[in-house]
Amino acid sequence: MGRLAALVAQRIAENRLLEPAADSARAYYARLREADTVRTTADSLRQPLAAALLAEARKALAASDPEAALRAIAEAESVGAPASDVAALRAEVAQARTRAEQRTTVVGAGSLKRTRFVEPVYPRAARAAAIAGWVDLEFTVTPDGAVADVRVTGSEPADTFDVAAVEALSKWRFEPMRREGSAVEQRARLRMRFNLD
Numbered sequence: 001m002g003r004l005a006a007l008v009a010q011r012i013a014e015n016r017l018l019e020p021a022a023d024s025a026r027a028y029y030a031r032l033r034e035a036d037t038v039r040t041t042a043d044s045l046r047q048p049l050a051a052a053l054l055a056e057a058r059k060a061l062a063a064s065d066p067e068a069a070l071r072a073i074a075e076a077e078s079v080g081a082p083a084s085d086v087a088a089l090r091a092e093v094a095q096a097r098t099r100a101e102q103r104t105t106v107v108g109a110g111s112l113k114r115t116r117f118v119e120p121v122y123p124r125a126a127r128a129a130a131i132a133g134w135v136d137l138e139f140t141v142t143p144d145g146a147v148a149d150v151r152v153t154g155s156e157p158a159d160t161f162d163v164a165a166v167e168a169l170s171k172w173r174f175e176p177m178r179r180e181g182s183a184v185e186q187r188a189r190l191r192m193r194f195n196l197d
Helices: 002-013 025-035 040-062 066-078 083-104 124-128 162-169
Strands: 106-108 114-116 133-141 147-156 177-179 182-184 186-194
Touching (some): 002 040, 025 040, 040 066, 040 083, 066 083, 147 162
Antiparallel strands (some): 177 182
């Protein structure tokens, strides 16, 4: 038991909490619990192991790896981490996932309030040939309301109006999207139409 306890402590110090699976603090702790029928030695290592696993979960969360965070939380819970700490970290993971989903959600530009509009310049060749069309665009409204990362996702006729659409949209401004009281980036899309008057 003394050797197993020393291995648990050593692996915690080395931050080898879960990997490699057979040579980790968690693996040696499980073997120690089986061998320690009175549980005094295992119980003395429960709190340091749980604390290290919770710290690992926080580190994974800070690195935007919610799956690794959840795995560390589950392991911490299995060794007896305080339920309040486990619940608080699970809530943080849920919030991080919600924020990540919101960042990747693309909304229609009609759901945003435009504060500056610049008319696109109708290409001369298209006007002369009496060509109408459209351009589908995806873009980011930054926290200060500017337009960034404009990308053409489709157009008809292809390449006829793309440059004019991107140049115009890049000059537009919007009221920034707000979440929890703060301005945040928001991905959006729109179809810009080019019709002859």
